[in-house]
Amino acid sequence: NAGVTQTPKFQVLKTGQSMTLQCAQDMNHEYMSWYRQDPGMGLRLIHYSVGAGITDQGEVPNGYNVSRSTTEDFPLRLLSAAPSQTSVYFCASRDTGTANRYGYTFGSGTRLTVV
């Protein structure tokens, strides 16, 4: 089925470790983004991309890096994991031209625990 695929679904890291959360979409959407979801705080935008080779920061970018080498993939890298990065991470994509009619398509999330 077409959509947004995130891997892994669950991950436990030790403080200081690095890792990459993967996100891929097969809908040819130009726009992709990463959110984190914390209790009582809703969704907060980490980074986003409006197309291959173009990325920008969201509300909470510190401690995270992104790149967009292809339209399909938008990985999120944690450089040195901290307990404050324990969260559920969602990747989302949308078509720029129809965003106001169709909104986002979300992945199923990655639950990350940093110990």
Added chain:
Amino acid sequence: GNSVTQMEGPVTLSEEAFLTINCTYTATGYPSLFWYVQYPGEGLQLLLKATKADDKGSNKGFEATYRKETTSFHLEKGSVQVSDSAVYFCALSDLNNFNKFYFGSGTKLNVKP
């Protein structure tokens, strides 16, 4: 700037009760408005939307009307089911800023049999 404010939860209802989840927004332009639903352990799914004032979005028995005069987009359902238990997010997208959606903090709904 743009922002979305939702009523705090959790909201606990008995099956077949009437549901209202309040959502108000602040926007500099003419936003489109959305409700997303997140079932336990899953990502967010688009529930309904409205793209201009006085539009009514509807899906699965849920409705919301875009009220420009009160800057509101309240979610309603006449008779909830246990399967409606989820977290509901109100969101807006600004025509002047395609790059960002603005989400509310979410409202958890618990429906008891």
